[in-house]
Amino acid sequence: MSVARDDLPAVSRRRVRLALRAARERTGLSQSEVAKKLGWSLSKVQRIELGEVTISPTDLRAVLVDIYQLTDEALITELVEQARVARRERYWTAPEHRDHLPPGLLQLLQFEQAATSIREYQSTLVPGHLQTSAVVDATLAWFDRMLSDDARRVLRDVRLTRRERMITRPGGPDYLLLLDESALWRVVGDPAITADQFEYLAEVAQRPNMHIRVLPMDNGTLMGTFGAFVVLDLSDQPDDAVLYRETYLHDEIVEDAGEVAYHRDVFDRFWRRALDEEASRTLVLARVFDLRARIARTLGQDQGKES
Incomplete structure (x- = not known):
């Protein structure tokens, strides 16, 4: 170790x-x-x-x-x-983390550092640790009635720190992200913020330990019923893994070997049905171009009205 x-x-x-x-x-x-x-x-x-x-x-x-x-x-x-x-x-654990982070996330932060590989499925949004700072702010703003200013600050800092650790840490885990195509059609913040987010995602996808695939909507219906989850392998032993699940209000670490293995198997089955990594990156970039074109058209129309 x-x-x-x-x-x-x-x-x-x-x-x-x-x-x-x-x-x-x-x-x-x-x-x-x-x-x-x-x-x-x-x-x-x-x-x-x-x-x-x-x-x-x-x-x-x-x-x-x-x-x-x-x-x-x-x-x-x-x-x-x-x-x-x-x-x-x-x-x-930092005192402010104990005060403001849910228990599952506190454990996840440690398991991520020990993981040899991470499989993550997201059906609605780019994962927090791959979000740009503007998207982090936009998503956390949804919880305006639930989070204090201190809690929002801590969650923001943790997301950005996780992003650096997951992407740039030497010897970091092999990371597989399976992203439902529907996530590409949601605008978070505004079209410009969303375009920047997908452009960043396409850039990250080129790193050697990052593997990002998009699951087409016509293939992902059943997968979507699972909701978001993460399987973290802690060694090369099949049973040495944990599962992280998060909903709107709750999160948890699951260590039951059978349940972890089941989610890994489901992930791997749909991973094979997703677009390959190059096609996925092309689709993400196409969405960037579409959003930027919409922004340009809107700007041109507004300027036309003023003239």
Whole structure:
């Protein structure tokens, strides 16, 4: 593991909880039996295995050695260190992020840094981290009754920071964006802002780790019923992945292996049905030219009326 991955509490918490569950299952013990042996409540064992709470390094060593009879000292030492990292969440997360970012996004920010590949499907808008600053402002303005000025500022800063990290970070993840064609026909802010956004998207699409495809509307009806989602692979192991979902009011990280795998499979099936990357970029640029032509026509008509 790289140093960066070792410093991510959400990733460390996931490693620990998966290792504990795997060790328990190897012994054949139930969660109730483990709780009884430790003198803990059943809910404590369940919440630790679900990743809802962390386990102290001391308790972790006791469980691994005394209950699960683990003898691999190197593995025990590694997991104990990860348990320490997992408990640093409060120190890793900026106070204003804790105050203004939803819980799923807080975890997503860490999983993005650990990801080896990211698959993202968006049915309505260009993803936040690929939005221009003007589009970020326009989209956040929709939440004028829900967000304070401080919350809007923090969300804006996070989107722009994520954009830099996802696109320019050395050794960044392989990023696959599947964008429904309908997103190209929505004007955000105004036609000029939208044209700038799509021009930027076409520029980003040329970077070696960025792969952007457009799913034609006549192929994307069923895909659209899933809503936006992101699958993040954290290593080359098929089960080492998480799912991020976001709706208008809520977001969540899903770690159920079956559900993550299902969404990855759906993504890959529709990825193959989408326009290839060159054709997708051409379509995005065609939309840019169309918007700029509309702007020019409108400007010419207005000038004609004034003369």
